Amino acid sequence: MNGTTSQLLSLITFGNHFLKTGQLPENYYPGNNAFKFCNKTNFLYLDSTPEGGPTENEVAAAPAHWFELLKHEGCKGLKAYYHPSENNPDGTPDHKLAGFVGGGGTWLIETIYSSYSDFWAARWEVTLPDDPESNIWSVSYGRTVANTDTIDFCPDPLQVREGLHNVLTDIQSFAQQHQLTNWADIFKEALDILDGNAPANDWHTDQINVEGYDQSTLQLIYAAMSTHVFGGMGSWNDISFETEEDNQRNNDLSFYLYDYMNRALIAGVNSIKIA
Structure with missing residues (x-):
């Protein structure tokens, strides 16, 4: 299973369990297989300066902190959102690009509130290429869209x-x-x-x-x-x-x-x- 997708799905399922029960398995992070090879998993609000430049504000340094923030803000649940790529080079289909980080279409986490949703996208970067434990990846989930219409899509x-x-x-x-x-x-x-x-x-x-x-x-x-x-x-x-x-x-x-x-x-x- 693609590691980027499996981590996203893990955050969704364990996040929903936390929102419902307030409980999270001991050492879910970093012990869960979804975080293997990762040295960091944090969460950011993305915005822009008055001049139009990008800004990043870390709001949670780890998954448990993010789940607590969502619960405090009144989040009702987390869902997966996916859409295929539209402009791959040379029209290459997504399945041929799925082995590359960022390839194979776009996966997002939808955080659903009473009257709106936010969407979060993952950014994977190699920051410790020589780590002795092979924990080479830093992963940041950024809130790319805020306060928008809820999708909550589920095929039959x-x-x-x-x-x-x-x-x-x-x-x-x-x-x-x-x-x-x-x-x-x-x-x-x-x-x-x-x-x-x-x-x-x-x-x-x-x-x-x-x-x-x-x-x-x-x-x-x-x-x-x-x-x-x-x-x-x-x-x-x-x-x-x-x-x-x-x-x-x-x-x-x-x-x-x-x-x-x-x-x-x-x-x-x-x-x-x-x-």
Whole structure:
């Protein structure tokens, strides 16, 4: 699973649990897998000077402080928001850029209040490249839009489940036909999770707070997390085929798999009811 997306989803699910109960697991930060390889995770209000220059005001130095701030401000809940890229270089589809930080479309956290929403975007920067524990990343979540209309978007989980199941079945068959056994096994594992025939990877289950989600919804979330095969060298994106027909078929399947993976994450995580 892409680390930037999994961290965002972790903040949403654990943040909602905190807003409801006031509780957070001991050592959630930095102990949770979502923060592996990070040396900082803070939260900023973004604004501009009278002259038009950008300003950043840190309002929380860690996730727990941010959750407390949101609760104090009357936040009702957190939701995920995603939209595909519109102007990729050379028209490159998002699934081919998903392995790069900032690529693959835009993910935001929507913080919902009684009559408005704010939106927060993540900025990942390598600040400690030689850290002995490999905690090289500093992550800042900036409030990019404030006091705007609430979106609270949630696709139909049943329709998304069917679409994800269909494309996983097709791409698994495609991988098998081309003797890509390891990849076929990955797609089969995601199908098994979706169908309830296999447990999810511990790496994924650690990152999501399960409170408030039924088993079917968790299967959808974990299957989608297991489906993220898009990256750089050595990933599914790195595979090419002898014929243009096979390359086009792979590109089509990958496009729909990436699309339904993102839909499944939103449909699953956003299905939880907020106050």
